[in-house]
Amino acid sequence: MSRVELPGGGCATESEALGALAAEAKKRGVSYGQLVASTTEWERTEIIRDYCASKRRKARRSGK
Numbered sequence: 001m002s003r004v005e006l007p008g009g010g011c012a013t014e015s016e017a018l019g020a021l022a023a024e025a026k027k028r029g030v031s032y033g034q035l036v037a038s039t040t041e042w043e044r045t046e047i048i049r050d051y052c053a054s055k056r057r058k059a060r061r062s063g064k
Contacts, residue, residue, distance in 0.1 A: 004045050016055070020052065021036065
């Protein structure tokens, strides 16, 4: 998997990327493999960016 640069600097970790794609697959009701096979690299990058942004917003709100 290629590096995914995040808005505001930094990069998603491998763990964050895998977690983002697994969560999206669950949300769509498909397997991880089906999600990866049916999306482009650009779509997967956007899924990871959105997931990381959401995760960081939640962490800021909770004061962590």
